[in-house]
Amino acid sequence: xxxxxxxxxxxxxxxxxxxxxxxxxxNIGGRLRASTYGRPSAMHIDPMEKKPLYHFxxxxxxxxxxxxxxxxxxxxxxxxxxxxxxxxxxxxIYRADPPQLIxxxxxxxxxxxxxxxxxxxVFYEYVQDSSELARQAGLHNVxxxxxYINKKPLRQLCQVLDASNTDLKAFDDRFYREVNGGxxxxxxxxxxxxxxxxxxxxxxNLVIPTLNDDLSMIRRxxxxxxxxxxEDTPLHFSRFHPQYRxxxxxxxxxxxxxxxxKEAMDAGLRFVYVGNVLGHEGNSTYCPQDGTLLIxxxxxxxxxxxxxxDGRCPSCDxxxxxxxx
Amino acid sequence: xxxxxxxxxxNPGRRRFLTVLMGMLTFLPGLGVAARPHEPRRLSLHEADFxxxxxxxx
Numbered sequence: 001x002x003x004x005x006x007x008x009x010x011x012x013x014x015x016x017x018x019x020x021x022x023x024x025x026x027n028i029g030g031r032l033r034a035s036t037y038g039r040p041s042a043m044h045i046d047p048m049e050k051k052p053l054y055h056f057x058x059x060x061x062x063x064x065x066x067x068x069x070x071x072x073x074x075x076x077x078x079x080x081x082x083x084x085x086x087x088x089x090x091x092x093i094y095r096a097d098p099p100q101l102i103x104x105x106x107x108x109x110x111x112x113x114x115x116x117x118x119x120x121x122v123f124y125e126y127v128q129d130s131s132e133l134a135r136q137a138g139l140h141n142v143x144x145x146x147x148y149i150n151k152k153p154l155r156q157l158c159q160v161l162d163a164s165n166t167d168l169k170a171f172d173d174r175f176y177r178e179v180n181g182g183x184x185x186x187x188x189x190x191x192x193x194x195x196x197x198x199x200x201x202x203x204x205n206l207v208i209p210t211l212n213d214d215l216s217m218i219r220r221x222x223x224x225x226x227x228x229x230x231e232d233t234p235l236h237f238s239r240f241h242p243q244y245r246x247x248x249x250x251x252x253x254x255x256x257x258x259x260x261x262k263e264a265m266d267a268g269l270r271f272v273y274v275g276n277v278l279g280h281e282g283n284s285t286y287c288p289q290d291g292t293l294l295i296x297x298x299x300x301x302x303x304x305x306x307x308x309x310d311g312r313c314p315s316c317d318x319x320x321x322x323x324x325x
Numbered sequence: 326x327x328x329x330x331x332x333x334x335x336n337p338g339r340r341r342f343l344t345v346l347m348g349m350l351t352f353l354p355g356l357g358v359a360a361r362p363h364e365p366r367r368l369s370l371h372e373a374d375f376x377x378x379x380x381x382x383x
Contacts, residue, residue, distance in 0.1 A: 004376060
């Protein structure tokens, strides 16, 4: 018997013995199996800034895991060795059921667990079970995703998530179809769902020269974020580096990122960052009211943190949105 | 006296008995391995949420 997977907007019809488009959700005997449950292929300890989450427990360590598989197929994927493979193709598969995962995070002094690197949507059940246990153990759950998921499963998952950085790859459906193998609308819906469900949300946009660096599109995207998610939603413009199947384009020029940041701030967003550019002023957090440097960063490292313990600007006492402690 | 000489001077019945015993000790475990079914080991896989059965037509 075939099955229809209802997890993501692809809604793959999967005949018996085969896998969905993500390569890891497999129909065995008429039952859909999450073949990478408890079998991560990547485990690292990262700083929270690497996710990037700049307004969520800054400077803390996060135990980061991923399994094989992804439900998008971005031509510029930076983790394609992990995301564009099924579990059986991986050189490295660890065994870490949810209780073992929590134990590993605690042993390594991490405050949070990040489900990241590939897209954790495809190991949904593993995220759900681990997050429930992590929350009971006092750990936070961080979901780093492209947001290509159906509303019902996402709403359920939001009950155990604390923060998400979600990619908004472009504000253009054609780009999603041609570069990522997806569509725009479900991603916008996912962003709104995170916001409605009270999950701390930051958005990342990777700026690729000639493909999604048009300033009018960036302006429309920033206005949509302001109107639908709120002007306090942090937006990260990230620098593209040529890789995987998109080696024909150069890295994003610094001026393009500067212009994008200015455009988004002019549209009314208060916290707009530049990523993948070491030492850029856009790595740091400033008070939107008086411009005071609140958190200084160089790359993923925090050089100074001037926020008050309750997350206010030390000069004007303005509360800065985020989850600070 | 070397081990080999001791074996040669042994009572023939006892020698045969020891030869058969050593042969059996090396041969029988091999039989056990060969008798195992040639199937891949099945690992338990977690059942996914959010799916429904679908009858493919045609």
